[in-house]
Every structure is written in structure tokens, then in C-alpha cells.
Amino acid sequence: MATATTESISVNLINALDDRGLRRTSARAAVTSRIEQISDAFTAEQLCRELPGVGRATVYRTIRHLVDAGALCKLPILDGAPKYSIARVEHHHHTICSRCGAVGEFRHSTVERVMRSLGKEIDGDIVGHRMEIFITCNSCLAASRSGESGG
Amino acid sequence: MATATTESISVNLINALDDRGLRRTSARAAVTSRIEQISDAFTAEQLCRELPGVGRATVYRTIRHLVDAGALCKLPILDGAPKYSIARVEHHHHTICSRCGAVGEFRHSTVERVMRSLGKEIDGDIVGHRMEIFITCNSCLAASRSGESGG
DNA sequence: ATGCTAATTGATACTTGATATCAATTGATA
DNA sequence: TATCAATTGATATCAAGTATCAATTAGCAT
Ligand SMILES: [Zn+2]
Ligand SMILES: [Zn+2]
Ligand SMILES: [Zn+2]
Ligand SMILES: [Zn+2]
Secondary structure, three states, rough: OOOOOHHHHHHHHHHHHHHOOOOHHHHHHHHHHHHHOOOOOOOOHHHHHHHHOOOHHHHHHHHHHHOOOOOOOEHHHHHOOOEEEEEOOOOEEEEEEOOOOEEEEOOOOOHHHHHHHHHHHHHOOOEEEEEEEEEEEEHHHHHHHHHOOOO | OOOOOOOHHHHHHHHHHHHOOOOHHHOOOOOOOOHOOOOOEOOOHHHHOOOOOOHHHHHHHHHHHHHHOOOEEEOOOOOOOOOEEEOOOOEEEOOOOOOOOEEEEEEEEEHHHHHHHHHHHOOOOOEEEEEEEEHHHHHHHHHHHHOOOOO
């Protein structure tokens, strides 16, 4: 009888592993529950640092399982390690703040419709797509306004 | 009086470096002219292999200059080194064959219009975007058709 | 509950991609 | 041609991530 709040999200990530026939281990519980506590996107190395009790290999392996299960999305960062974030809806895209790196999610039906319509103009079979919007996030905008030279 | 075919492209990449106030050196000439001979996208390591006479550091540095100059685009590959391709038009996106990795370019005004319209629905200021379409390219489609089990 | 066995773990070594260092070289200009 | 800052590239180092494999453990059968 799952009563749901913070706990239930935790169960979800572990469930994603269950569903793949993977065993419930304390290492996997530590990784998944830590991921759920992080609100922003994170890197693998960051998780390793925050979970010194779990081996690097296990952190990387668990992340890979979660990505394979579709529970995490892996977000390429051009000048650094990929970031991961919980996939809360099936298909979505990301916003990335160019200044602070904060990651957000969005879904937009028009975008999807246009992407589908591209099939006619592109050679080969479309099998998927990826899209990132680079932004200056509100908190970075606020920070730069208050820090302006005009005092 | 630039008469233009293959040669003229070569001049362009070197020019991109000139325009940044960088010196013309034989190493840079080797790197830029090799890049122009490659029709597909390439990785930095691939260039190093193909230019054993040029030091790794110089290959990486020259690529970075070209990217900074906007003459090359850097394309994130989730499970490997980024690929580079000559930026033939100002703003464009890429197709990537999931099977063989072949990279293509496209531009589509509707896509750009939709991206612009997203501003209203996204928190913060949009400063750019990136998009990749994953495909199975025609040659991979042909290969899989001829290699089918019914053969 | 106990034992069995395959799955899992994690320390270590390694691979790959890329950057920092810095003495030697070279391009541009006077 | 002399000068000197820019450039080069061998080397060391760093960073991200994977392979190995002996030790441990989860899940199941009894
Ligand atoms: Zn920000
Ligand atoms: Zn989409
Ligand atoms: Zn292909
Ligand atoms: Zn665009």
C-alpha cells in the first residue's frame, strides 16, 4: 500500500530497476534515493562525491540502468560531462541556463508536430530527435540586474 | 581574384583564423586543408591520426579557434567525442545517422519560427538553441534491406 | 532458517579525450 | 636581417568513464 509523497518518487526509480529484473541492493537504493533528493540535474561525478560509500563503478552502472529504463535522461553538455535529470514525462526537451547551468524541462506539442513534418524534407528515416533551448534563467537575470554598474 | 572550387573552401578556413588575428603557420594550413578534404563530420582524434606531422595540442587548439570563429560547428555525441563539421550556413541543425554516425545539415524556417515563438512559454531569456534529428540514413537503409534474413 | 548460486559490488588498473607546461621554433614586422 | 611575441609539440597531467575480478550479497530452493 504505497502512500505517496517524497517516498513514492524514490520507489519509482527503484521500480524502474525492478522492472528490468535487477536486484534491490543497498547501493542501488542509495543511488536512487540520492538522485531524488537532488532537484537540479546532476553529473555522475557529482553523485560519486555525494555518495562516498558507493563505488564509482556502481554509481556509473546504476545511472546507465536508469537511463536505459527511461527513468533518467542524459543531457549532452558540450564542454563537460553529461548531466542527468529525472524523466518526469515520456518525451520532453530541456532548457539550459548558459550562465549557471540550471536545467529545466519542457514539452510543446507544436514543436513535436513540426519535428514530425520534417520527415518529408530529410533524407532517410527519422528515428528521433533532441533539442535544447539555451536561456539565461530568471535567477541569473535577477543577479545581473542587481549587480549592474549603475549601482 | 578568387576562382572558386575546392581551393576556395581551403582559403575560407585559413581566413577564419586570419580574421581572428592568428598567424598563418604550416601546422594550421595542414589542419585546415585536411578538414576541407573530409566530407563527413570528424573527431579531433581522427584528425590527429590523419595528421601525424602535427602535434595533438596544435590540432585541438586549431579546432577550438575554428569553432570560436564560427567556421566549424561542434556537435555533441552522447557516447563519445564531439564531432566537428564545417559550418556552411550561419545557423543550422544536424541529422545524425544512429547506425553509422553520418552527419548532415539542414535548415528549416518553420523550425526557427517555432523556436522563436517558444519564448512566451519559457522562463528566462532565450539565447539560443540546438537540435539534432536522429535518422537511419539512406545508405544504412539500403544496407539493411539487402542484408535481410530472407536473402 | 540455511545453503546455494548467480548477480552485484568496488578497489584497482586502464582507456580515452583533452588540457597545462614550457623549451625550442617560427612568423611578422621593423 | 634582427627582434620578439606567437606558436609549436613532446611530455605530463587531468578528467570521465570502462574493464577486471575477487569478495560479497540478494533471492530463491529446500
Ligand atoms: Zn541561471
Ligand atoms: Zn520532441
Ligand atoms: Zn547511416
Ligand atoms: Zn535553429
